[in-house]
Structure formats: structure tokens, C-alpha cells
Amino acid sequence: MASIGIIGAGAWGTALAVTLARNGQSVSLWSRFEGWADRLQVERENKRSLPGVTLPAGITVSAVPDALGRCDLVLAVVPAQALRETLLAVGPLIRAGTPIVVCAKGIERGTGASMRDVVRSCCPECPPAALSGPSFAADVAKGLPTAVTLAAETLDGAGRMARRLATPTFRLYHTDDLLGVEIGGAAKNVLAIACGIAQGRALGASASAALMARAFSELLRFGRASGARAETLMGLSGLGDLVLTCGSPQSRNFAFGVALGQGLDASAASRDKLVEGIATAPVLHAAARKIGVEMPIVESVDAILAKRLTIADAIEALLTRPPRAED
Ligand SMILES: NC(=O)C1=CN([C@@H]2O[C@H](COP(=O)(O)OP(=O)(O)OC[C@H]3O[C@@H](n4cnc5c(N)ncnc54)[C@H](OP(=O)(O)O)[C@@H]3O)[C@@H](O)[C@H]2O)C=CC1
Numbered sequence: 001m002a003s004i005g006i007i008g009a010g011a012w013g014t015a016l017a018v019t020l021a022r023n024g025q026s027v028s029l030w031s032r033f034e035g036w037a038d039r040l041q042v043e044r045e046n047k048r049s050l051p052g053v054t055l056p057a058g059i060t061v062s063a064v065p066d067a068l069g070r071c072d073l074v075l076a077v078v079p080a081q082a083l084r085e086t087l088l089a090v091g092p093l094i095r096a097g098t099p100i101v102v103c104a105k106g107i108e109r110g111t112g113a114s115m116r117d118v119v120r121s122c123c124p125e126c127p128p129a130a131l132s133g134p135s136f137a138a139d140v141a142k143g144l145p146t147a148v149t150l151a152a153e154t155l156d157g158a159g160r161m162a163r164r165l166a167t168p169t170f171r172l173y174h175t176d177d178l179l180g181v182e183i184g185g186a187a188k189n190v191l192a193i194a195c196g197i198a199q200g201r202a203l204g205a206s207a208s209a210a211l212m213a214r215a216f217s218e219l220l221r222f223g224r225a226s227g228a229r230a231e232t233l234m235g236l237s238g239l240g241d242l243v244l245t246c247g248s249p250q251s252r253n254f255a256f257g258v259a260l261g262q263g264l265d266a267s268a269a270s271r272d273k274l275v276e277g278i279a280t281a282p283v284l285h286a287a288a289r290k291i292g293v294e295m296p297i298v299e300s301v302d303a304i305l306a307k308r309l310t311i312a313d314a315i316e317a318l319l320t321r322p323p324r325a326e327d
């Protein structure tokens with residue numbers, strides 16, 4: 001069987017490589033930095049993101065992307081904002097017809113493009129797919145039970161890829177609602193920042209639960225208006241990931257929100273770690289406005305990050321919104 005290519009040797013790329021290789025797959029893991037690729041290849045451990053997890057022999061790490069051309073399935077696991085430049089660099093090596101499964105969660109800043117559209121424009125011969133759902137890299141790398149969703153343009157294609165990537169502890173459901181899966185993953189990061197802020201401000205467990213429920217209602221409203229299916233938004237990649245990310249200090253988006261809520265400096269709180277919701281907030285807010293969907297929590301996060309609103313004013317604005325029928 002041909003290898004599975006993984007683009008990006010960060011926390012999630014490494015965790016996916018480890019879980020696939022443990023299950024007998026041959027994995028070509030690509031990192032843009034030769035020094036980092038060499039370290040992983042020799043030390044057999046990603047000491048930066050997943051200390052203590054051994055890279056099985058089935059993983060070959062390299063900064064030379066040629067091996068991606070011999071893979072029959074490629075996972076793109078770089079930050080959403082880096083997907084385009086990465087695919088422009090290594091995409092031409094990927095064989096026509098090879099699916100590119102984007103594992104990043106976000107919307108492209110500047111263009112408002114979805115991840116599948118970035119794949120389509122950079123690698124028009126490769127069908128886009130998405131892997132998303134509640135799954136912390138550390139949990140997956142430890143072999144803890146996890147369930148996520150694989151979305152592709154066709155249900156058959158999604159099913160084939162899901163069977164290829166599933167392991168006894170990494171359970172994959174599949175769907176052809178690529179749009180719905182991408183929206184859930186992108187939106188939950190922004191909403192998790194809001195939930196983190198509430199935690200950092202010590203607003204209490206009742207407020208946190210209310211915020212999470214209203215956050216889900218925004219996700220559902222935006223997703224449906226965009227054409228996503230409700231069952232996708234209520235599934236692993238929507239509600240499932242929202243619950244995980246909005247309630248766990250393990251989440252970088254939630255932890256960033258906590259730091260903001262505690263009054264810490266935003267740039268310091270996101271300096272060393274990836275907080276995808278920061279870039280997604282203004283794009284998601286703009287997309288919602290464009291289609292006339294109200295997303296007051298997303299709007300607040302965007303305004304706080306852009307320093308148009310203080311946290312206190314944002315909370316005040318949310319609490320004084322006119323009462324309405326619940327949707
Ligand atoms: N960590 C997790 O638990 C999960 C993460 N995800 C998603 O996966 C995506 C990646 O996250 P994660 O792996 O955690 O992030 P990390 O920051 O751990 O790793 C990101 C990887 O992408 C590489 N990268 C960064 N910028 C660029 C660039 N401009 N060009 C090429 N490569 C680049 C990094 O290389 P370098 O280190 O050399 O800069 C690194 O290998 C995100 O969208 C995230 O939302 C999804 C599910 C779970």
C-alpha cells in the first residue's frame with residue numbers, strides 16, 4: 001500500500017502520523033524546516049509538542065517534499081493561514097487525483113476562502129476533504145479513544161478515506177457535507193475564545209453554560225444559512241468540537257480567552273502557540289454579516305481582539321440585548 005503523506009510536523013500532524021503508523025500505515029511526514037525534520041527523524045520524538053510519545057518506525061520525516069508525490073492520500077496539517085503558501089510550495093508534487101484532507105480549522109484571512117477552496121485553487125487536480133472533530137493532539141497521540149468526522153465531496157470517497165485512516169482508538173465517521181464540517185471547526189475556535197474570556201472573568205458556571213449554548217445557536221444559525229446540514233452541525237465536528245474546545249484549558253483558543261479575561265496582554269498570550277480563532281474571528285464575522293446572520297458572540301470576540309470594545313463593554317452589550325424568542 002502507498003504511503004500517507006502528512007504536511008506539517010506540529011502537534012496535530014505528528015499525532016496523526018503516530019496514530020496511523022501504530023496501525024500499520026506507512027507515513028511520510030513533511031516539515032518545512034530541515035533541522036526540525038532531521039531532529040524528528042533521528043530522535044523519534046516531537047519534544048516540542050508531544051514529549052514522551054515515540055514515533056513508530058513506519059514514519060519517515062523529511063524536509064524534502066518529493067515523497068508526497070508517491071502518496072495516494074495527503075493530510076494538510078499546517079495552520080489555516082499557512083495552507084495556501086504551503087500548497088503553492090509542495091502542491092505541484094502531489095499526483096493528480098490524490099485527495100488532500102485538510103486538518104486545519106479556520107477560514108483564510110483576506111480572501112474569506114474556505115480550506116476546500118484553497119485546495120481547489122492551489123491543487124485543482126486534487127479533490128479536497130476535511131478531517132475535523134473533538135480531538136486534542138495529546139489525547140490522540142496517547143491512544144485515548146477519539147471520534148472525528150471525515151468529509152469529502154462524495155459519500156463514497158469520504159467512506160473510503162475514513163476506513164483508511166481509522167484505528168481501533170481513532171474512530172472516523174464520514175459525510176459529504178464538507179461545508180458543514182469546515183464551518184464547525186472554524187467557528188468553534190472563535191466561540192471558544194469567548195468561553196475562555198467568561199472563565200477568565202470568573203463569571204460562573206451558569207454563565208459559561210449559557211454562553212456555550214448561545215454559541216452553539218450561532219454556529220447552527222450561520223451553518224444552516226450557509227447551506228450546511230443541521231445534523232453535521234450537531235455532530236462531532238460541530239457541537240462535539242465546540243463542547244471540547246469551549247470547556248477545556250487544554251484548548252489553546254480557550255486558554256487564550258482565559259488569559260484575555262484575566263486582563264493579560266493578548267499578544268503575549270498567543271506568542272508561542274497557535275490560536276486559530278484570532279485570524280478566523282474577523283473573517284467569520286464578515287461572512288455572517290454578508291449573509292445577514294446575527295452572531296453577537298463572534299462579533300464581540302472580533303471587536304475585543306480589534307480593540308474596538310473592552311471586555312466589560314462586550315459583556316454589557318451581550319447582557320443588554322433585547323430579549324427574544326429562543327432559536
Ligand atoms: N493540536 C490539536 O490538538 C489540533 C489541531 N488541529 C488543527 O490543526 C492545525 C495545525 O495545528 P497544530 O499542529 O496543533 O499547530 P502547531 O503550531 O503545533 O503546528 C503547526 C505546523 O505547521 C507548520 N507551519 C506553521 N506555519 C507554517 C507556514 N507558514 N508554512 C508551512 N508550515 C507552517 C509548523 O511548522 P513550524 O513549527 O516549523 O513553524 C508546524 O509544523 C490547526 O488548524 C489546528 O486548529 C486540529 C485538531 C487538533
Ligand SMILES: O=C(CO)COP(=O)(O)O
Binds near residue numbers: 274
Ligand atoms: O481543535 C482542537 C480540538 O478538537 C484543538 O483546539 P485548540 O486549537 O484550541 O487547542
